[in-house]
Amino acid sequence: MNTDTIYPKVREIIADVLAFDEEEIQRDGSLVDDYSAESIDFLDLVYQLEREFKIKIPRGMIEQEARRGLSDEDFAEHGRLTDKGLEHLKEYLSEVPEDRFTPKMQVSLIPTLFTPETFCKIVLREMEGGGQAESD
Amino acid sequence: MFHFVDQIVELDPGRNALGIKRVMSGDTFVRPNAGGETTLLSCIIGEALGQLGAWSVMVAQDFAVRPVAGVVGEVAITGEAAVGDSILLDTTIDSVTDDAVFYHAAASVDGATVLRLENALGPLLPMEQFNDPKELRERFARIRNSGVSTVETQTGEGTAAPFDLSFDEILSFEGCKEATAVRTLSGSEAFLRDHFPRKPVLPLSLLLESLLQLGQKLLEDGGSRYVPTRARKVKMSRFVEPGSSLVAKVQVTERSADNALMKFRCEVEGERVCVGEAEYSTVVGENR
Numbered sequence: 001m002n003t004d005t006i007y008p009k010v011r012e013i014i015a016d017v018l019a020f021d022e023e024e025i026q027r028d029g030s031l032v033d034d035y036s037a038e039s040i041d042f043l044d045l046v047y048q049l050e051r052e053f054k055i056k057i058p059r060g061m062i063e064q065e066a067r068r069g070l071s072d073e074d075f076a077e078h079g080r081l082t083d084k085g086l087e088h089l090k091e092y093l094s095e096v097p098e099d100r101f102t103p104k105m106q107v108s109l110i111p112t113l114f115t116p117e118t119f120c121k122i123v124l125r126e127m128e129g130g131g132q133a134e135s136d
Numbered sequence: 137m138f139h140f141v142d143q144i145v146e147l148d149p150g151r152n153a154l155g156i157k158r159v160m161s162g163d164t165f166v167r168p169n170a171g172g173e174t175t176l177l178s179c180i181i182g183e184a185l186g187q188l189g190a191w192s193v194m195v196a197q198d199f200a201v202r203p204v205a206g207v208v209g210e211v212a213i214t215g216e217a218a219v220g221d222s223i224l225l226d227t228t229i230d231s232v233t234d235d236a237v238f239y240h241a242a243a244s245v246d247g248a249t250v251l252r253l254e255n256a257l258g259p260l261l262p263m264e265q266f267n268d269p270k271e272l273r274e275r276f277a278r279i280r281n282s283g284v285s286t287v288e289t290q291t292g293e294g295t296a297a298p299f300d301l302s303f304d305e306i307l308s309f310e311g312c313k314e315a316t317a318v319r320t321l322s323g324s325e326a327f328l329r330d331h332f333p334r335k336p337v338l339p340l341s342l343l344l345e346s347l348l349q350l351g352q353k354l355l356e357d358g359g360s361r362y363v364p365t366r367a368r369k370v371k372m373s374r375f376v377e378p379g380s381s382l383v384a385k386v387q388v389t390e391r392s393a394d395n396a397l398m399k400f401r402c403e404v405e406g407e408r409v410c411v412g413e414a415e416y417s418t419v420v421g422e423n424r
Contacts, residue, residue, distance in 0.1 A: 016369070019401075019411050036408060038373040040259060043236050044207045047257055059233055 003120035006053070010120050015053060017045045028097060032112040042111065049119060051113070055126035062122070063110060066092040074102060080104045093118060137164075138330035138339065140184035141191060141225065143391045144280050150196030150232055154186040155249025155279075157181070157243075159217050164326070166219060170361065170419065175216040177217035178364070179348070181223060182211055183341035186258070191229040191276060193237045193260070201271040202261040202332070203237050205340035211367040221245045228241065235260055240424040266332040303384065311357025314387040317350055323378030338376035340410070343402065348414055351386045351398040355416055362396055362416035370412035380404045394418055 007027065015022040018035045031037040037045075046057050058064075063064040066089045067075040075085040081104060089110070090101055146154040157176075157351040159166065165180040190203040217223045227241040237260060241253045262267050278284055303317035321328075321338055328336035355362040376382055381405050390397040393418045402410040 019369075019408075036406075040206050040371060040373045043257060043259060044371065045237075047238060047255075059235060 001124065003117060003124055006019050006123055006127075007116070009052060010049070010123060011116055012117050013048045014045065014119070017041055017048060019092065027117050028115050030100065030112060031114050031116070037111075037114075039111075043044055043118065049123055053123050053127055055123065056061075057126055062092070062108070062114070062118070070094075072136075076107045077088065079107055081107060089113075138309070138327040139187065139275065139284075140164065140180060141188050141279055143282070144191060144276075147192065147195065147280065149192055151192070151229055153188050153192040153225075153227045155184070155191075155227075156293075157184045157217075157223040157225060159221045161219045161221050163219075168205070169216060170363075173216075174219045176218075176223075177333070178213045178216070178251055179211075179345035181217060181243045182208075183339065183342075184223065185225050185227055185243055185251070185253050186256070186341070188225045189229060189237065189256070189258070191279075192229055193232060193258075194263070194272065196232070196277065197249060197260075197292060200263055201349045202263045202266040203258040203260055203374050204266075204396065206259045207255075207257040207372075208253055208340075208370045209368065210253070211344075211370065212252040213248035213250075213365050213367075214252065215245065215248055217243075217245050217250055218414050223250065224383040232260075235424070238368060239261040264334075266335050268333065285320055287324060303350065307383070309354070309357075312388055314385065315350060315354050316383060316385045318381055318383050321376060321378050321380040328378065335375070336378055338380075338382070340370070340372045343372075343376070343382075343410055344370060344412070347384060347386060347402070347410075348398045348411075350384065351388070351400070351414055351416065352403045354386060354388060354393065354398075355396050358391070358397055360393070360406050363419055364414055365395075365417045368413045368415070370410070373412050374404065374407060374409045376404060376409055382409065389413075 011022055011025050015025050018037055018041055020035055029035060050057055070088055074082060076082060081089065086103060088100060093113055096113045096115055100113055107122060140157050141155045142158050143156045144153060145156060159176045163176065165177045166174050167177060169175045186205060193203050224244050227239055230238045230240060237258045239256050242249050243251045303319045305318050307316040307318055309315045327339060331339050344367060352362055352364065384400060386398055386400045388396055389397050395415060398414045400412055
């Protein structure tokens with residue numbers, strides 16, 4: 001199974017949660033910048049994905065997995081990503097177009113990078129038996 | 137008063153709770169229905185269910201968190217509660233995470249379900265920003281034991297002016313199609329004192345009630361009487377604070393002789409604050 005298999009359902013849920021038509025959702029669009037997702041929408045989205053795919057998505061999972069192997073201080077300083085942190089994040093969110101990452105970006109802005117594909121990857125990972133941390 | 141759980145009769149904190157709301161003649165939120173009977177606004181029954189769920193979570197987490205309204209997958213309105221009725225509130229918490237509670241609930245009168253909430257989600261926020269935890273603990277102790285007295289409920293509710301559900305101004309109105317309306321929260325509304333003492337914001341339940349009524353007016357422009365039977369995918373994404381002007385747009389998406397569907401969207405300064413859908417049925421009989 002790959003993310004193509006689950007994308008249609010994920011797109012349907014994203015469109016539903018963000019009150020858009022399915023056709024308007026682009027696989028690499030930014031949920032925050034292009035579809036005005038708010039924090040309540042992310043809660044709603046994760047809940048709907050968990051129900052649909054019968055999985056559990058641990059909260060804060062993306063940030064935790066992106067910093068894998070880095071201490072808190074190596075990942076971010078004063079709430080902003082270090083160069084190393086940025087590299088780890090880029091690698092982890094490989095589906096996000098390169099130009100959306102900015103040096104020393106605020107950790108609190110990481111969710112602005114999330115795309116529909118990001119959630120496909122998360123769902124797939126959980127369906128295949130949990131996050132990278134556990135499967136290592 | 138914007139507290140609607142008069143008594144908690146059973147409580148397994150963070151899991152199940154059973155409570156009671158008695159409907160009084162002096163309540164702010166009662167209205168005569170089409171049959172002339174005075175009944176509690178449906179959305180207030182929903183509010184009472186949400187508040188019972190909130191008590192359950194607050195107790196389980198020692199009043200460190202404050203659940204607020206977020207998303208309700210479905211509100212099914214299946215009956216009414218009239219003055220003199222005791223509503224049995226039954227709330228089940230499906231799960232609690234660090235940042236949200238997920239629950240479902242049902243309200244019944246004499247064994248008949250009058251309203252159900254399905255797939256509800258409430259973000260959990262720091263208690264200190266919304267309430268004095270000490271006051272809530274005290275209130276909880278009262279409703280957990282014998283319940284608030286009918287005198288307290290009646291005086292509290294009866295002295296307040298009835299809540300005005302209408303919008304300040306209808307900006308556009310095209311019968312059976314769509315309408316836009318605006319309401320500015322002045323800050324002096326009585327419900328803001330309890331919702332919440334440290335952060336007054338418009339309750340989702342009251343917003344939903346006024347949207348459902350606006351939709352009803354739109355549909356009735358066609359000559360038939362429609363009543364709301366269901367609201368779906370209702371989501372509050374931002375707080376509406378005093379001074380904010382909320383612009384609501386309701387749009388009829390389907391209408392037949394038996395039922396109708398409506399979509400709504402509310403914005404403050406162009407930012408989405410609430411969206412959802414509602415379903416209406418035409419009235420059969422006098423009471424609804």
